[in-house]
Amino acid sequence: xxxxxxDSITKVFHDGDEEIVAVDDVSLTIEDGEFLVVVGxxxxxxxxxxxxxxxxxxxxxxxxxxxxxxxNDVKSQDRDIAMVFQSYALYPHMTVQENMSFGLEESTGLxxxxxGARVEETASTMGIGxxxxxxPDELSGGQQQRVALGRSIVRDPEVFLxxxxxxxxxxxxxxxxxxxxxxxxxxxxxxxxxVTHDQTEAMTMGDRIAxxxxxxxxQISSPLECYHAPANxxxxxxxxxxxxxxxxxxxxxxxxxxxxxxxxxxxWMVDDLGDTSELVFGIRPEDVSLVDVxxxxxxxxxxxxxxxxxxDENTVHLHFAGHPDSSIVASVGGLQNVSQGEELAAHIPEExxxxxxxxxxxxLHNRRLDSEEAVDATL
Amino acid sequence: MRDIxxxxxxxxxxxxxxxxTRADGGVARAGREKPGVVGxxxxxxxxxxxxxxxxxxxxxxxxxxxxxxxxxxAILWNLVxxxxxxxxxxxxxxxxxxxxxxMYVRAFNDSNVINASINxxxxxxxxxxxxxxVGLLLALLVDRGIRFENTFRTIYLLPMSLSFVVTAQxxxxxxxxxxxxxxxVLGTIGLGPIDWLGNQSIVLWxxxxxxxxxxxxxAMVVYLAGLRAIxxxxxxxxxxxxxxxxxxYWRVIIPQxxxxxxxxxxxxxxxxxxAFDFLYALVSGYRPPAGTDIxxxxxxxxxxxxxxxxxxxxxxxILFVMALLIxxxxxxxxxxxxxx
Numbered sequence: 001x002x003x004x005x006x007d008s009i010t011k012v013f014h015d016g017d018e019e020i021v022a023v024d025d026v027s028l029t030i031e032d033g034e035f036l037v038v039v040g041x042x043x044x045x046x047x048x049x050x051x052x053x054x055x056x057x058x059x060x061x062x063x064x065x066x067x068x069x070x071x072n073d074v075k076s077q078d079r080d081i082a083m084v085f086q087s088y089a090l091y092p093h094m095t096v097q098e099n100m101s102f103g104l105e106e107s108t109g110l111x112x113x114x115x116g117a118r119v120e121e122t123a124s125t126m127g128i129g130x131x132x133x134x135x136p137d138e139l140s141g142g143q144q145q146r147v148a149l150g151r152s153i154v155r156d157p158e159v160f161l162x163x164x165x166x167x168x169x170x171x172x173x174x175x176x177x178x179x180x181x182x183x184x185x186x187x188x189x190x191x192x193x194x195v196t197h198d199q200t201e202a203m204t205m206g207d208r209i210a211x212x213x214x215x216x217x218x219q220i221s222s223p224l225e226c227y228h229a230p231a232n233x234x235x236x237x238x239x240x241x242x243x244x245x246x247x248x249x250x251x252x253x254x255x256x257x258x259x260x261x262x263x264x265x266x267x268w269m270v271d272d273l274g275d276t277s278e279l280v281f282g283i284r285p286e287d288v289s290l291v292d293v294x295x296x297x298x299x300x301x302x303x304x305x306x307x308x309x310x311x312d313e314n315t316v317h318l319h320f321a322g323h324p325d326s327s328i329v330a331s332v333g334g335l336q337n338v339s340q341g342e343e344l345a346a347h348i349p350e351e352x353x354x355x356x357x358x359x360x361x362x363x364l365h366n367r368r369l370d371s372e373e374a375v376d377a378t379l
Numbered sequence: 380m381r382d383i384x385x386x387x388x389x390x391x392x393x394x395x396x397x398x399x400t401r402a403d404g405g406v407a408r409a410g411r412e413k414p415g416v417v418g419x420x421x422x423x424x425x426x427x428x429x430x431x432x433x434x435x436x437x438x439x440x441x442x443x444x445x446x447x448x449x450x451x452x453a454i455l456w457n458l459v460x461x462x463x464x465x466x467x468x469x470x471x472x473x474x475x476x477x478x479x480x481x482m483y484v485r486a487f488n489d490s491n492v493i494n495a496s497i498n499x500x501x502x503x504x505x506x507x508x509x510x511x512x513v514g515l516l517l518a519l520l521v522d523r524g525i526r527f528e529n530t531f532r533t534i535y536l537l538p539m540s541l542s543f544v545v546t547a548q549x550x551x552x553x554x555x556x557x558x559x560x561x562x563x564v565l566g567t568i569g570l571g572p573i574d575w576l577g578n579q580s581i582v583l584w585x586x587x588x589x590x591x592x593x594x595x596x597x598a599m600v601v602y603l604a605g606l607r608a609i610x611x612x613x614x615x616x617x618x619x620x621x622x623x624x625x626x627x628y629w630r631v632i633i634p635q636x637x638x639x640x641x642x643x644x645x646x647x648x649x650x651x652x653x654a655f656d657f658l659y660a661l662v663s664g665y666r667p668p669a670g671t672d673i674x675x676x677x678x679x680x681x682x683x684x685x686x687x688x689x690x691x692x693x694x695x696x697i698l699f700v701m702a703l704l705i706x707x708x709x710x711x712x713x714x715x716x717x718x719x
Contacts, residue, residue, distance in 0.1 A: 103620035106626060
């Protein structure tokens with residue numbers, strides 16, 4: 001078990017004369033025993049980063065340290081890492097038993113008896129003890145998934161690398177495995193780097209999450225911090241489903257003006273903005289509440305376009321009154337009765353808004369949290 | 380009331396059943412109530428050989444008839460001839476009244492036949508194994524993402540497109556004792572000259588070498604297709620699991636080429652059994668170099684040079700049985716895997 005450190009990692013692919021920067025100067029540290037989720041849209045360089053740690057991809061510049069040793073030039077075989085692949089990559093001609101013992105046979109000097117004992121022990125904790133004699137093509141997707149996990153767990157490596165291991169499972173099984181993986185990782189206490197494009201996995205599983213876009217690290221912090229205090233507009237947009245509402249606004253004195261609405265600001269907010277006047281206004285759907293009539297200064301008249309009932313909540317798509325091309329999404333309680341075409345008012349509370357610099361995308365102001373201490377404790 | 384329901388139910392069921400056969404693409408049977416003799420026979424055939432046996436006959440029966448007559452019929456006729464004593468150019472043709480296994484007894488006691496069988500066996504096994512090994516090594520090297528991969532693949536496959544006659548002719552020149560390129564090259568490092576085609580104990584291996592040269596490209600292509608089917612992450616998983624390159628190939632990749640190995644070796648073995656053309660072209664005659672006489676050459680020599688028709692047929696049947704022993708297990712393997 002060890003700390004894994006990526007120090008200004010860069011990866012450049014060459015396609016003819018063209019240079020494609022897949023990973024651009026990424027630095028991050030995964031503490032000993034920490035579960036770090038790397039998340040981002042497809043093509044953001046997250047898998048490439050993971051493969052560089054695994055030694056399957058060369059590093060253009062920068063250093064990867066495992067414990068105190070730089071492992072840039074250590075061959076994949078000698079890195080003492082275990083990886084779970086998206087397609088599981090089980091060896092089709094071997095039984096589950098052989099699949100699981102292969103790594104131990106190749107990377108350790110353990111005797112056959114010891115290997116057998118360890119494989120059996122791991123298999124029974126993974127609940128695949130009765131499948132040991134089967135071949136991968138005789139297993140269901142979920143069982144193959146468990147074997148792939150068991151195969152890396154049995155090696156007891158310094159670092160676990162997981163490349164979207166749950167993406168081939170159906171939704172129910174995925175939720176179940178998500179919990180199980182978390183429990184396992186906690187039990188084993190192994191440094192884990194987990195790559196996914198699924199933000200639910202990122203939010204629920206990681207101690208911290210690292211968000212990548214176009215090869216660049218956008219933010220690395222706890223899931224709740226990424227959600228409530230995004231570092232920039234990309235993070236705010238990427239995390240959260242349905243996504244945050246954004247509006248381009250210009251600041252005029254202590255008002256935010258857009259063609260859709262004029263939003264008065266309090267003094268305590270104005271300080272955060274400095275002298276930037278071109279802004280992006282952001283509000284999460286669940287912070288928008290729907291009221292019958294616009295009675296306060298932060299209420300705006302809107303018309304309901306579509307209601308998507310989810311049971312526990314309704315996702316309501318609206319447009320601002322008089323602007324049928326505009327769009328704002330609100331999540332309201334499942335029992336609040338909203339119907340299509342209804343005219344009402346969207347209340348956008350001042351405490352919940354985010355403001356970003358329109359040029360750089362950087363955040364200028366994040367929402368205020370009611371009890372800062374409570375969130376701090378979870379960060 | 381209950382009776383009505385029961386009858387309705389059974390009616391529904393029978394309708395369902397007849398619908399099912401129609402949905403299968405079969406023809407709904409009109410004469411279901413009173414099947415005549417034809418109808419009964421047809422239904423019996425269908426039950427025995429599967430749905431639509433009779434209806435589909437126009438599609439498969441003509442081809443079946445041609446194959447039966449000209450391939451399997453010919454084999455059967457050959458078997459019958461081998462049981463006669465037919466020889467020479469008699470006007471009467473073979474005498475079918477007196478069939479016995481005399482020719483087989485003669486063959487099993489004939490040192491020529493025994494010798495040719497051993498040579499055939501060595502040729503089949505030696506050629507197939509070396510070709511598979513060379514082909515596998517070439518495939519593994521070409522598959523490593525080298526530059527000009529397609530060019531190399533074409534170069535290695537090209538000899539396969541040559542006819543046996545051409546290959547035989549220029550290996551004849553290359554193996555020439557005095558000025559063949561093989562002896563000249565060996566001479567520069569102080570070896571030889573070696574009489575490749577004249578020395579009885581090495582001539583068979585010289586032939587095997589030449590055939591391997593011609594067919595290892597084919598084995599390579601079959602293996603390449605097999606390698607392409609193995610996903611990259613299998614290599615990567617083996618690497619992350621700590622396997623060295625050699626171990627990775629030996630334990631993870633090569634075992635997955637089992638199917639490719641089996642299909643390539645069946646084709647190669649059949650080629651080896653047919654090496655007659657090569658040996659015939661090597662000497663332009665029925666008598667191959669001493670030490671390379673195989674069943675195919677012996678068979679043709681006995682039949683067409685010595686006009687021992689029955690004896691030639693007997694050797695042909697022995698060769699046929701050997702081929703069957705090779706093909707049989709393959710067919711069973713394919714059948715078990717539901718590929719037949």
